[in-house]
Amino acid sequence: MKLYDQEVASRLLVGTALYSSPAVMKAAIEASGAEIVTVSLRREAAGGAAGDAFWRIIRALGVKVLPNTAGCRTVEDAVRTAELARELFDTPWIKLEVIGDDETLQPDVVGLVEAAARLTRDGFEVFPYCTEDLSVVGRLVEAGCRVVMPWASPIGSGQGIVNRAGLRTLRARFPDVTLIVDAGLGAPSHAADAMELGYDGVLLNTAIARADDPVPMARAFALAVEAGRLAHESGLMGARDFASPSTPVVGTPFWHVGAAE
């Protein structure tokens, strides 16, 4: 899958939050096969070393990082946070979040488009977290985003894909944009579902981190993403309203014999 000018083999991107311990996080990321992990940046207390300790683990994993602007509610805050992230992580990549509603963590799509345009002009490679709205995605693409990340359902909700028709339309209308389903996936079947719809990848965190046993769950998601992608590339049959026998009808034993009695 192509993410701006970089080619990555794994179509599963994972978050680094909510794990019970750093050791479990590390093992789960390894089991997921992900090449890209999301990270945030936060204030460090004087003399604090939490950031350094976390960063050592991420560096040791040898993965690419996609910093986020999680928690930002205004364009200004998101742009400033992105600038700090670029300085800290030395990457043009930014997972752009501008949150518009605290209950649903729904993106503020108006602010998102504005922030994406500003950051793109400033040389960032923006991965906007957005809704599945066709016009909004169109504006993000116009703003220069070559990767767009619509939600399946609200962050951390685990509901899977709520608006299947919307996501299908996006895929059909933006065949050349890298589309990643981000947020709301709760089960490996949800990830496979997104991949079967033709999405290029999926990004998730809670469903792995909050599983009873995150390491095998990470592996389950990796398998589901691979299965869903393979299914998409193989051409899925269309659904139909009526049954159609799979076993040949011709030559059925006792055909019409019963009727003769």
Add this chain to the structure above:
Amino acid sequence: MVVRVNGEPREIAAVTVADLVRELDHEGGFVAVALNTRVVRRAAWGETPIREGDAVEIVTPRQGG
């Protein structure tokens, strides 16, 4: 002088960003700094003065989704 560090007022002796990073025990740490909302590149820490009332943000990597 008093500046705001990560939102909290703090009495400091530092006169440059590099001094402040040292004073707050972040020297050699993986941190980024913004002064009055603008990023100060690491290479410019030594030549960037801090003035009374400035707002400084000092951030490090954290877990994120």
